[in-house]
Amino acid sequence: MEQQTELAIMPENNNSSSPPTGMQVIFREFKKDKLAIGSLIFLITLFVSIFLSSYLLVDQDEVMKVTLSSIYAEPGEQGFILGADHAGRDVLGQLLIGARNSFEIAIAITVITAIIGIAIGLITGYFGGFIDNFFMRIIDFFMTLPTLMIIIVFVTIVPKYNEWTFVLILSLFYWVGTARLIRSKALTESRRDYINASKTMGTSNIVIIFREIMPNISSLIIVELTLSFAGNIGIETGLSFLGFGLPPDTPSLGTLVAYAMNPIVLSSKWWIWVPASLLILVVMLAINYVGQALRRSADAKQRLG
Amino acid sequence: MWKTVLRRFLVMIPQLFILSLLIFIMAKQMPGDPFTGLITPETDPARIEELREMAGLNDPWYIQYYNWITNALQGDFGKSYVFKVPVAEIIGERALNTFWLSLLSVFLVYLIAIPLGVLAGRYQNSLLDKSIVLYSYISYAIPTFVLALVFVFAFGFSIPIFPTSGTVDVNAVPGTFGYFLSKVYHILLPAITYALLGTTAIIQYLRSEVIDAQTQDYVRTARSKGIPIKKVYTKHIFRNSLLPIAAFIGFTITGLLVGSIFIETVFGYHGMGQLFISSITSRDYSVITALVLLFGFLTLLGGLLSDIIMSIVDPRIRIE
Numbered sequence: 001m002e003q004q005t006e007l008a009i010m011p012e013n014n015n016s017s018s019p020p021t022g023m024q025v026i027f028r029e030f031k032k033d034k035l036a037i038g039s040l041i042f043l044i045t046l047f048v049s050i051f052l053s054s055y056l057l058v059d060q061d062e063v064m065k066v067t068l069s070s071i072y073a074e075p076g077e078q079g080f081i082l083g084a085d086h087a088g089r090d091v092l093g094q095l096l097i098g099a100r101n102s103f104e105i106a107i108a109i110t111v112i113t114a115i116i117g118i119a120i121g122l123i124t125g126y127f128g129g130f131i132d133n134f135f136m137r138i139i140d141f142f143m144t145l146p147t148l149m150i151i152i153v154f155v156t157i158v159p160k161y162n163e164w165t166f167v168l169i170l171s172l173f174y175w176v177g178t179a180r181l182i183r184s185k186a187l188t189e190s191r192r193d194y195i196n197a198s199k200t201m202g203t204s205n206i207v208i209i210f211r212e213i214m215p216n217i218s219s220l221i222i223v224e225l226t227l228s229f230a231g232n233i234g235i236e237t238g239l240s241f242l243g244f245g246l247p248p249d250t251p252s253l254g255t256l257v258a259y260a261m262n263p264i265v266l267s268s269k270w271w272i273w274v275p276a277s278l279l280i281l282v283v284m285l286a287i288n289y290v291g292q293a294l295r296r297s298a299d300a301k302q303r304l305g
Numbered sequence: 306m307w308k309t310v311l312r313r314f315l316v317m318i319p320q321l322f323i324l325s326l327l328i329f330i331m332a333k334q335m336p337g338d339p340f341t342g343l344i345t346p347e348t349d350p351a352r353i354e355e356l357r358e359m360a361g362l363n364d365p366w367y368i369q370y371y372n373w374i375t376n377a378l379q380g381d382f383g384k385s386y387v388f389k390v391p392v393a394e395i396i397g398e399r400a401l402n403t404f405w406l407s408l409l410s411v412f413l414v415y416l417i418a419i420p421l422g423v424l425a426g427r428y429q430n431s432l433l434d435k436s437i438v439l440y441s442y443i444s445y446a447i448p449t450f451v452l453a454l455v456f457v458f459a460f461g462f463s464i465p466i467f468p469t470s471g472t473v474d475v476n477a478v479p480g481t482f483g484y485f486l487s488k489v490y491h492i493l494l495p496a497i498t499y500a501l502l503g504t505t506a507i508i509q510y511l512r513s514e515v516i517d518a519q520t521q522d523y524v525r526t527a528r529s530k531g532i533p534i535k536k537v538y539t540k541h542i543f544r545n546s547l548l549p550i551a552a553f554i555g556f557t558i559t560g561l562l563v564g565s566i567f568i569e570t571v572f573g574y575h576g577m578g579q580l581f582i583s584s585i586t587s588r589d590y591s592v593i594t595a596l597v598l599l600f601g602f603l604t605l606l607g608g609l610l611s612d613i614i615m616s617i618v619d620p621r622i623r624i625e
Contacts, residue, residue, distance in 0.1 A: 144320055144608065146600040148563050149581060150331070153593060156585055157334050234448045238567065241450050242582060260454050261571070267458070277451045284446040292442075 029297035036293035039286035046283065047103065054100040064089055064249060075271050083271040085259060094251040095275055101246060102253050105167055106232040112171040113232075114225055117178025122209050124179070125186025135179070142176040148235075155244045163246060170235065174228075181224055185217045219298035226291035230284050237280055253280055309616045317605050324601045325377075329370050332594040382595040387587050392595045396577065403569070403576035406492055406499075407561045413500030414557060418507035419550070425508065426515025427538060437508065445505040449564050453498050453571035460494060495572045499564055503557055507550055514546040555611025559604050 030036050067088035075083040082091040124135045154169050155161070189195065190213065198208050214221075239245035240254025253276045260266045260273035376382070382392035425437040444452075518524060519542075527537045565578035573579070577596060584592040 141320065141323060144324065144601065144605050145327075146562065146597060146604055148566065149597050149600055152581075152585055153331060153335075153597065156588075157331070230446065238448055238450060242566070242570065243586070257451065257454065260458075266454065270458075273454065277454065281447050281451055284448070285443060288442060288446045 026294065026297045029293055033289075033293050033296075036289050039289040043283070043286045043290065046286075050096055050099045050103065054096045057096075064094075064251065072269055082275055083269075085256075085269075085272050086262075086265070091256070091272055091275065094256060095253070095279065098251040098253045098256060098276065099279060101163070101250060102233055102236055102240075105163060105236050105246075106229055108167045109170050109174065109232045109236070110225060110229045112167065113175040113178055113228065114221070116171070116175040118182050118214070118221060120175070121179040121182025122186050122213060125183040126190045126205070126209050126213065128187070128190070132183075135183075139176045139180055139183075142173065143180075145173070147173045148239075151239070152242070152244045155239070161247060163250070166245065170232070174232070174235075178224055178228065181220070182217065185220055186213055189213050189216055219294075223291060223295045223298055226287060226294055230287040230291065233280070233287075234284060310613050313609050313612050317609055320605060321602060324605075325374060325598060326370065328594055328597050328601070329373060331597075332590060333366065333369075335588075335590045335593075377595075377598070383591045385584075385589055385592050387584070387589040387592075392591050395592060396580065396595060396599065399575055399577045399580045402574065403565055403578065405488075406495055406565070406569075406574065406576055407558065409492055409496040410499040410503070410561060411554065411557055413496055414503045414507070415550075417500055418504035419511065419547075421504065422508040422511025423515055423538065423543060423546075426512040426519075429516055434512075437512075441505045441508045444502050447502070449498075449502060449567040450571055452502060453495075453568050456494060456498050457571060491574070495568050495574055498572075499561065499568055502564065503560060506556070507553060510553075511546055511550065515542055518542045518545065549615070552611050552615040554614065555607040555609070558607040558610070562600050562603055562607075 030040065067084075069088065071084065071086060071088045073080050073084035073088070075081065080090050080092070082095065085091055085094070120135060124132045151169055151173060155166070158165055158169070195208060195212065198212060203212075236245055237252070237254035237257070240252040241258045242254075243258065245254050246252045256276035257273050257280070260277075265272055373383075382396075384390065385392050385395055388395060421437050421440075425434045428434050515538075523541065524537055527541060528534065562578075565576060566581060567578070568574070569576040569578035570582050577599075580592065581596050581600075584596070
């Protein structure tokens, strides 16, 4: 009996001597969720192929040249794999370049909003008091704005308009979401004992924020980045669809879908808008699946693996 | 409880004030003013200057802001640059359309989401649950305009059961039952589209609530007393989960305002969202300003509504 209890307490084949590291947890979570793995692989192949093909194979000026002889060419005619639009421009080329533009813009917005949002969130959450109140007022105010409408108005007023002003305008409004999330997490983290211990030891505030708090909320940051990326793709394509996104001569997924506002295109020239819509839908779905898997790996109660 | 309401209302006033100030400053940046629409080849520039002076366009900005606000509070938003009629008139006709669309959409959202959420929670991990969860993922990921386009294509052109644009049939005579029927016919597809997209939060929330509630003591007590499981779900679990959902109404309304821009544009439905887009395209700045102010105000109102319902429903959140 005694031997049995001893064995029960000290199992011999105890391989896991330390809790699984972050990457291992994420790995295990993905392995359990086949959809998430499939989505991740799909996304990576898609991104790589889009970036490679749009920079190497397709020339933007060639694609955007108006060729009257190929108006509304069907898929397969005249060498157009996906047909041509109302100005005779190759749809596949526009799809590739447009997808690349959308991804680049979405990545840029995500990165900028992440930097600003995380920095402000951490600082307000950590210091509290007056700084916290001040920024919370600002954030609350931004939350009450009809953001989309104001963005559209800005887009029409700003004089020198190109991709970068677009990214800046969007980042100006969307950093608040990230900041709010990070702030609430940083608030709870800052009250923990290990932070107090660090403060007693005399660690400078900046080191505490970036070397202690931030790594501990890194899982939240990763999930937030992923979902924010998906959201930004949606916003950028939506704005381009309405006509307030990229400048008119730049191909984008949203402008391709916008051609469907014409009833003729919608009903009979499906090759113009269906591939773009499908691409948007599939990419956003895939990113969401990956994001959900990441979110589950961060919260131990919801893990599958 | 009324103290919370009053307090939230009072907080809203400075927010509105700052919002209107911001919008006013934005409006001042826009090129053009009410008189640019009146300039014809025969007008005398000096006369236009005189008109501008009389209308107070050369006054310092705070006086202009004060005039604008006092007028706006009385419902006078100035004249549309493009249509030459008072802005309030233009917005008024559209606002009613958007209002009906929103009402029907919110109703459909709850009609769809509540049964689905409860069912998903009750039969967890079954095929039904998995397909409902899949549906909520897809409806979350798909952009509004893509779904709207697909629906117009599928139900407007391929299987022509719904009209593709407009609020009402051109031939319908106002006041008759046929007119009413035609209006309903035109409103259905946009409302369904919106409802399908807005159900995500409610389904997820209800589903997790029901799953949690299944392990609660009061459910076990009820079962041990012999109450049939169906009644436990409908009378106990359902009611407990329902209250916070009512607070979602505020957020649903806010989401509606933004979504209306896309949905009304795609469906050609003459509501406020479509008015916004068309006035941006035609650079009708007085309408734009009034609309942005109105939407901002409605957003604030939606948040206030959510807070009020939350505080009614959950005594813990009431005045401390």
